[in-house]
Amino acid sequence: MSIPRLTAGASGRDVADALAEQGCAIVEKVVAPALLDRARAELQPYLDVTPVGPDDFAGRRTRRTGGLIARSATCRDIITHPLVIDAVGGVLGHATSFQLHLTQVIAIGPGEPAQLVHRDQWAFDFFPFPSGYEVQCNTIWAMTDFTEANGATRLVPGSHRFEDRREFQEHDTVPAEMPAGSVLFYTGSLYHGAGANRSDDTRFGLNITYAVSWLRQEENQYLSVPAEIARTLPEPLLRLMGYARGAYALGYVDDLRDPLEVLLGTTGARAGLGDLAAAEERARGFTPRIERTPRSPDRTRDSAG
């Protein structure tokens, strides 16, 4: 059980293939650590005042700072990094489009115990998506080195095919150790959790997640990024944030107006609706793989499955 490791020259296709196989992949040293230091410096005033989490899952010694598009110009570039956009497109390409799900620095403080092992797609009200039908593709950039000791994310490689609602212990997982500047990819179906921080330093991870654009976003981009800032951003980023229709009709404004045009105050050139025939055609071409879910080697509960 190991996490596929790719080098910085990997393509989005390589990453998507590794994700299809194992549900996770690390691409090492994609950006210079200095870039992530710069993002952290831009965010420092917000990191300083972010409270610790309110419960065990969020982490009582963990600070989660969001709204990164509004707060850090460097984060905008990281969110739209071509490798990530290509990889996410490869994983979620069965849908008409995908969009940003959340942006969050996760700062795990010393003494934080390991987080409950979970699937991120449980956020969608625990809907049991069919095995092989991915709705979410996630990244965690190592802003500091990720080590087993400081709380590197822990994963169950291959578990994207396991049955839903499983429970795992720490010893069922492996740590996503990686040097700063590397990025961990994992699907919404992969079992994982933040590791325990047994070191004296805070572990900083930049969690940027993406989901098919017919699901509700976890972080509300329309309110997290004030409209006056949004109006200054490039169109591809705005579309990624959700200023675009999802599928045929999702997200239009009043009289079938295009959300991007409404934001920018341009008028009437684009309809707020998409191409229904194309959406239907795409859906017809995709058959989720609904297969017998493999048993993981060391099942810890006999109630599951």
Ligand SMILES: O=C(O)CCC(=O)C(=O)O
């Ligand atoms: O910070 C991490 O390593 C992972 C956190 C996580 O999985 C979550 O909060 O959903």
Ligand SMILES: [Fe+2]
């Ligand atoms: Fe998670």
